[in-house]
Amino acid sequence: MRGAVIHAPGDVRFETLDDPKILMPTDAIIRTAVTCVCGSDLWPWRGLDATDEAHPMGHEYVGFVEEVGAEVTSVKPGQFVVGSFATSDNTCANCRNGWQSNCLNREFMSTCQAEYVRIPNAQGTLVATDEVPGEEFWPGLLAVSDVMGTGWYAADAAEVRPGSTAVVVGDGAVGLCAVIAAKEMGAERIIVMSRHETRQRLARAFGATDIVTERGDEGIARIRELTGGIGADSVLECVGTAQAMRQALHSTRPGGNVGFVGVPHEVRIDGQELFFSHVGLRGGPAPVRRYLPDLIDRVLTGRISPGKVFDLTLPLEQVAEGYEAMDERRAIKTLLKP
Amino acid sequence: MRGAVIHAPGDVRFETLDDPKILMPTDAIIRTAVTCVCGSDLWPWRGLDATDEAHPMGHEYVGFVEEVGAEVTSVKPGQFVVGSFATSDNTCANCRNGWQSNCLNREFMSTCQAEYVRIPNAQGTLVATDEVPGEEFWPGLLAVSDVMGTGWYAADAAEVRPGSTAVVVGDGAVGLCAVIAAKEMGAERIIVMSRHETRQRLARAFGATDIVTERGDEGIARIRELTGGIGADSVLECVGTAQAMRQALHSTRPGGNVGFVGVPHEVRIDGQELFFSHVGLRGGPAPVRRYLPDLIDRVLTGRISPGKVFDLTLPLEQVAEGYEAMDERRAIKTLLKP
Numbered sequence: 001m002r003g004a005v006i007h008a009p010g011d012v013r014f015e016t017l018d019d020p021k022i023l024m025p026t027d028a029i030i031r032t033a034v035t036c037v038c039g040s041d042l043w044p045w046r047g048l049d050a051t052d053e054a055h056p057m058g059h060e061y062v063g064f065v066e067e068v069g070a071e072v073t074s075v076k077p078g079q080f081v082v083g084s085f086a087t088s089d090n091t092c093a094n095c096r097n098g099w100q101s102n103c104l105n106r107e108f109m110s111t112c113q114a115e116y117v118r119i120p121n122a123q124g125t126l127v128a129t130d131e132v133p134g135e136e137f138w139p140g141l142l143a144v145s146d147v148m149g150t151g152w153y154a155a156d157a158a159e160v161r162p163g164s165t166a167v168v169v170g171d172g173a174v175g176l177c178a179v180i181a182a183k184e185m186g187a188e189r190i191i192v193m194s195r196h197e198t199r200q201r202l203a204r205a206f207g208a209t210d211i212v213t214e215r216g217d218e219g220i221a222r223i224r225e226l227t228g229g230i231g232a233d234s235v236l237e238c239v240g241t242a243q244a245m246r247q248a249l250h251s252t253r254p255g256g257n258v259g260f261v262g263v264p265h266e267v268r269i270d271g272q273e274l275f276f277s278h279v280g281l282r283g284g285p286a287p288v289r290r291y292l293p294d295l296i297d298r299v300l301t302g303r304i305s306p307g308k309v310f311d312l313t314l315p316l317e318q319v320a321e322g323y324e325a326m327d328e329r330r331a332i333k334t335l336l337k338p
Numbered sequence: 339m340r341g342a343v344i345h346a347p348g349d350v351r352f353e354t355l356d357d358p359k360i361l362m363p364t365d366a367i368i369r370t371a372v373t374c375v376c377g378s379d380l381w382p383w384r385g386l387d388a389t390d391e392a393h394p395m396g397h398e399y400v401g402f403v404e405e406v407g408a409e410v411t412s413v414k415p416g417q418f419v420v421g422s423f424a425t426s427d428n429t430c431a432n433c434r435n436g437w438q439s440n441c442l443n444r445e446f447m448s449t450c451q452a453e454y455v456r457i458p459n460a461q462g463t464l465v466a467t468d469e470v471p472g473e474e475f476w477p478g479l480l481a482v483s484d485v486m487g488t489g490w491y492a493a494d495a496a497e498v499r500p501g502s503t504a505v506v507v508g509d510g511a512v513g514l515c516a517v518i519a520a521k522e523m524g525a526e527r528i529i530v531m532s533r534h535e536t537r538q539r540l541a542r543a544f545g546a547t548d549i550v551t552e553r554g555d556e557g558i559a560r561i562r563e564l565t566g567g568i569g570a571d572s573v574l575e576c577v578g579t580a581q582a583m584r585q586a587l588h589s590t591r592p593g594g595n596v597g598f599v600g601v602p603h604e605v606r607i608d609g610q611e612l613f614f615s616h617v618g619l620r621g622g623p624a625p626v627r628r629y630l631p632d633l634i635d636r637v638l639t640g641r642i643s644p645g646k647v648f649d650l651t652l653p654l655e656q657v658a659e660g661y662e663a664m665d666e667r668r669a670i671k672t673l674l675k676p
Contacts, residue, residue, distance in 0.1 A: 102592035229431075263613065268608060271604075271607060272603075275602050278621075281619045284616040
């Protein structure tokens with residue numbers, strides 16, 4: 001089969017690779033329906049995460065079950081399945097508590113920009129749809145496997161409540177999905193920090209009520225101005241930089257909550273500052289599996305359309321161009337078709 | 339009148355001071371019934387917080403209203419009142435959200451180890467009891483004005499739920515009150531980290547089910563051993579050091595919560611570590627005013643007895659001995675009688 005391999009910053013190649021095989025009785029092999037490039041894939045592409053040796057890429061997928069290991073009974077060959085970037089047995093103590101992305105047997109997916117993918121912990125990870133959904137739903141379901149699930153978690157961790165005010169820091173695909181989530185959870189006011197017109201438009205289409213283009217202290221001042229001087233009830237931090245975290249913490253009202261889902265890069269939080277802010281803080285890789293049945297349903301009933309974050313579609317073999325377009329901000333998110 | 343003044347580390351004197359006066363129409367003057375020494379008073383006593391110039395001390399109080407300003411209608415002279423170490427108007431946006439210790443007009447109390455005290459924001463801060471309670475209730479009500487309210491907030495911020503497992507880091511008066519709070523909120527298992535026998539006994543009397551004497555990595559390992567290998571649902575951090583925070587974060591299960599109420603001294607939290615832990619974190623000066631009516635009721639009905647944390651009672655004029663006894667760990671907490 002063929003798939004994407006990163007060799008060095010800026011060097012992603014579409015190569016012939018060994019077909020994945022069942023290695024454990026809990027594995028499944030899927031044939032990829034669609035896959036995509038994630039904002040977090042840009043960290044190694046940009047050289048901000050090291051690439052010590054060449055390795056496959058990709059952690060988002062929907063597809064058709066090809067083969068299952070002896071212990072997998074929940075899905076069967078031919079079914080259309082949605083999973084998560086973090087696999088989970090869905091039976092351990094952490095899974096039972098709803099933290100499947102901290103499963104004691106977790107494996108992070110990392111080979112999904114390919115024609116076929118091995119899914120560890122298939123039983124606890126994959127959710128099959130009742131029937132094979134029309135192709136028009138595939139992008140939305142693909143989004144659910146990562147960015148939509150992550151945006152949902154940001155809103156959940158930030159405790160968005162009906163009637164509340166939410167701020168979304170970051171206008172990437174996760175930030176835009178976070179707008180969808182905040183809207184679904186009943187936020188009355190959704191303020192998005194964004195400087196890019198196409199993203200602002202999509203944010204508004206998803207439910208944003210206000211756009212703040214200022215950043216740093218000016219951005220914080222603007223948010224406070226929009227929130228009665230005290231800050232927002234919930235802030236959804238969808239970037240992962242120290243600046244974004246600072247902006248999030250200072251835009252939250254006393255007793256409000258920050259949900260942070262951008263993988264933090266060199267973020268340090270001062271204990272005394274957090275203390276006197278009374279802000280609640282929770283982050284992490286989203287427990288997508290917990291949300292899958294609900295989010296799949298919302299997509300298939302047309303209630304939410306997170307697939308709109310894909311504004312560039314390429315054949316899988318042009319994966320490198322998909323990275324480049326996102327790196328240069330020509331695309332919000334690239335869908336790849338095998 | 340007379341009251342305590344700190345001049346330098348280890349140098350607290352009982353001196354003649356000006357009688358406090360109504361300065362603002364929202365003030366009240368109270369005659370102190372009982373007051374006490376707080377664990378946080380030991381920071382300047384030990385020289386860990388600077389004392390640039392001599393100043394009065396103390397932020398815990400219950401007493402009798404002597405005089406009220408023109409705008410104070412909720413309490414009247416002669417009434418017995420309980421307050422909070424942080425004053426609040428109880429009408430601003432933060433107060434309405436339940437975060438009275440972040441009131442836009444907040445003033446922290448700092449002159450309470452004295453015969454008379456001026457209470458700013460009296461209307462929104464003081465709660466009068468229906469009648470003057472018997473002296474046997476005064477220590478408990480005094481505890482409510484700070485350490486019991488703070489322990490309650492630790493449990494609240496750590497989201498203690500019925501049937502859950504809670505860990506209390508710190509066996510000072512706040513930690514011991516946190517045990518009471520965790521018990522009242524229905525924690526089934528309450529593990530206290532303590533090395534001091536008298537404190538362990540009191541912790542058990544308050545509802546602790548397990549004592550862990552190990553600290554640092556050994557303490558964390560012991561907690562994990564006691565909690566099915568994954569950590570506790572809720573951890574109540576009642577110290578404020580970097581070591582205590584580290585212990586708290588590493589003793590919490592994925593998706594669990596840390597409530598931190600020890601004022602952080604040189605605590606830095608690594609964003610990426612917090613991210614992958616999935617732990618929720620909230621701290622701050624306790625919004626005691628939110629809890630006052632409920633906690634006063636629990637004390638007066640005998641449901642809780644936080645007054646037991648006072649294991650040394652001295653006349654107010656021996657306030658310095660009260661500091662010394664706590665510094666040397668001869669006393670958990672010193673009650674002072676004017």
